[in-house]
Every structure is written in C-alpha cells, then in structure tokens.
Amino acid sequence: MQLWGRQFFGIFLLAFFTFGLLSCRPKIEEGHDKPLSDEPAPGGNLRIYALDVGQGDGLLVISPQGKTVLIDAGPTEAGDEVVAALRNHGVKQLDLAVATHPHADHIGGMKKVFDSFRVRKFLDSGQTYGSATYEKLLREIQENKTPYIKAVRGQSIELEPGVKFDVYGPPDPLFKESDIGADRSVQNANSVVLRLSYGSFAMLFTGDAEFETEDRMMKAGANLQANVLKIGHHGSRHATSGKFLTAVAPQFAIISVGANNDYGHPAQLTMDRLKKANIKTLRTDLSGEIEIFSDGKAFDARPSRKATLAQTWAGRQPVRNELTVNP
Numbered sequence: 001m002q003l004w005g006r007q008f009f010g011i012f013l014l015a016f017f018t019f020g021l022l023s024c025r026p027k028i029e030e031g032h033d034k035p036l037s038d039e040p041a042p043g044g045n046l047r048i049y050a051l052d053v054g055q056g057d058g059l060l061v062i063s064p065q066g067k068t069v070l071i072d073a074g075p076t077e078a079g080d081e082v083v084a085a086l087r088n089h090g091v092k093q094l095d096l097a098v099a100t101h102p103h104a105d106h107i108g109g110m111k112k113v114f115d116s117f118r119v120r121k122f123l124d125s126g127q128t129y130g131s132a133t134y135e136k137l138l139r140e141i142q143e144n145k146t147p148y149i150k151a152v153r154g155q156s157i158e159l160e161p162g163v164k165f166d167v168y169g170p171p172d173p174l175f176k177e178s179d180i181g182a183d184r185s186v187q188n189a190n191s192v193v194l195r196l197s198y199g200s201f202a203m204l205f206t207g208d209a210e211f212e213t214e215d216r217m218m219k220a221g222a223n224l225q226a227n228v229l230k231i232g233h234h235g236s237r238h239a240t241s242g243k244f245l246t247a248v249a250p251q252f253a254i255i256s257v258g259a260n261n262d263y264g265h266p267a268q269l270t271m272d273r274l275k276k277a278n279i280k281t282l283r284t285d286l287s288g289e290i291e292i293f294s295d296g297k298a299f300d301a302r303p304s305r306k307a308t309l310a311q312t313w314a315g316r317q318p319v320r321n322e323l324t325v326n327p
C-alpha cells in the first residue's frame with residue numbers, strides 16, 4: 001500500500017487503458033516478446049509472478065495493497081535468484097511463505113529467502129518428511145519464531161479485503177502411501193492447493209498435486225473454476241486429467257518447469273490435453289519469468305521471452321527412472 005497509494009489511482013486507470021487491461025479476454029499471442037517491465041504495476045492490480053527457478057516451483061503473489069506471498073522457493077541452487085527476483089519486484093518482507101510440500105525443488109530456495117526477508121507466517125502441508133533440506137527449513141522457522149500454519153482443506157486466508165486464498169488441499173486426513181500408486185509420491189499428492197480470488201479473477205495453485213488430489217477436490221465439490229491454472233507437478237503425466245481441466249476451465253495454464261530436466265516434464269500427454277482444451281499455455285522453461293496481472297475483472301499474462309506454439313506443445317521424454325526421481 002505504501003508503494004502504490006490511492007492518490008495514483010487516476011494514473012493507474014490511464015495505465016489500464018494503455019495496457020488494454022479492460023478487455024475481458026486474455027491476450028497472449030504466439031511470439032509475444034514483451035520484456036517484463038521494471039515499472040511498478042498499476043495500482044489496483046493483483047500480480048502473480050511464476051519465477052524462473054529452473055526445475056521446481058516458485059510463485060510470488062503481490063496483492064493490490066502490497067501484501068506478499070511466496071508459494072514455494074525453487075530448488076536450493078535457485079535461492080539467490082529467488083531473493084533477487086523478490087527484491088526486483090519490490091518485496092521488503094513476506095506476509096506468508098508457503099511450502100506446498102517438502103520436496104527440495106519447492107523448498108530448497110527457502111533458506112535464502114528466510115535469511116534475506118522477514119517472513120511473517122509460514123504455511124505447509126504438515127507432512128512428516130525426513131530430508132535434510134526440510135529439517136533445515138523447520139529449524140530456520142523455529143529459530144526465526146515464524147508462526148507456523150498447517151494447511152487444511154476449508155481454511156481461508158484473507159490477504160486484504162476482497163483478496164483471499166482458499167485452501168483446497170491437502171486432504172484431511174492426508175493421503176497414505178497405500179492410497180497412491182507404488183511408483184508415485186505421496187508428498188506430491190498431499191500438496192497444498194490454493195485458490196486465489198480477487199473480484200471475478202481466480203488462479204489455482206496446485207503444487208505437485210496428482211490425479212488423486214484432483215479427484216478428491218472434485219468429489220469434495222470445491223469451486224475449482226479459475227482463469228489461470230498453475231499446472232500440477234511440472235506437467236507430469238500423473239496430473240492434470242481431462243476431467244480436472246474441465247472443472248477448472250482455465251483460459252491460461254502456467255507450467256513451472258526447468259529446461260533440460262530429466263524427468264520428462266512436461267509430459268506430451270499433458271501438453272496434448274491442454275492443446276485439445278484450447279488453453280493458452282506458458283512455460284517457464286521457454287518463457288522465463290511469467291507475470292500475470294488482474295484488476296479483479298480482466299487479466300493478462302506477460303512472458304519474459306517468446307516461445308512458438310510448436311515449442312510450447314512439445315513435451316519432453318524422461319531420461320531417468322521417475323520412481324526414484326519424482327520431485
């Protein structure tokens with residue numbers, strides 16, 4: 001709020017017109033090559049950045065009044081870049097940090113984030129997980145006396161009046177190993193799933209949710225509709241069912257995935273489903289950081305780099321056994 005005060009509202013309205021924001025349809029074209037602007041976003045805009053963290057997830061949400069939420073922080077090696085990206089977007093502190101699940105490609109960068117910013121609250125899936133990276137993060141949270149929230153379906157987190165997250169996952173009780181296929185990850189299936197809403201705009205953040213997570217949410221009758229879907233599990237073949245896409249009915253899909261990853265993310269099957277459903281798709285491996293912004297009615301997305309449709313719809317082949325590496 002301090003950054004973008006109400007007195008600038010008139011200027012922002014002008015900026016809305018300039019950027020064509022009042023159009024009700026998302027505008028993104030093949031080969032769109034507009035660089036991310038260093039200019040402050042227009043006031044009244046909710047901004048979401050899918051950060052360029054390589055193979056992993058890192059998404060920054062900045063509410064119109066300047067509340068900040070980081071959903072995952074990428075792998076350890078992306079920590080410095082995540083901190084730099086947050087600073088670049090004017091982040092001074094984080095009102096909330098979310099770890100969707102304890103895999104390293106989602107929490108590895110958190111330590112650098114905690115070392116660099118005051119984090120006012122931390123939310124995660126509440127799963128026990130014995131990795132050194134996760135234990136280190138929990139110690140960091142304890143040392144910083146950061147209030148901890150365990151995500152449970154049905155919670156609602158208001159960032160400011162009119163802007164909130166609804167918690168859709170993990171389920172309560174959590175999925176057990178026996179609920180999930182043997183070659184799959186229960187940590188993924190128990191990802192925190194959040195639906196961010198602002199006016200008529202909504203975005204769904206799925207972490208590394210799997211088919212089982214999607215089915216559970218659909219059975220629970222959750223309002224899954226969202227303009228933008230952060231595709232689950234980097235576009236893995238174990239997520240993003242056709243039924244789920246129909247329930248969410250997004251106009252845009254964002255895939256956070258690393259170039260040259262060995263896991264076969266995103267899977268060709270997933271890309272084919274997105275293409276068939278006519279969902280405009282942006283991938284961080286092709287487009288770098290992606291900005292999504294909305295005034296609560298219309299919305300738009302801005303990739304840092306252009307990608308052709310042929311590149312966009314091309315999935316990858318796994319070169320490792322997904323059983324042992326399924327982050």
Ligand SMILES: [Zn+2]
Pocket residue numbers: 056057103105106208233234327
């Ligand atoms: Zn992951």
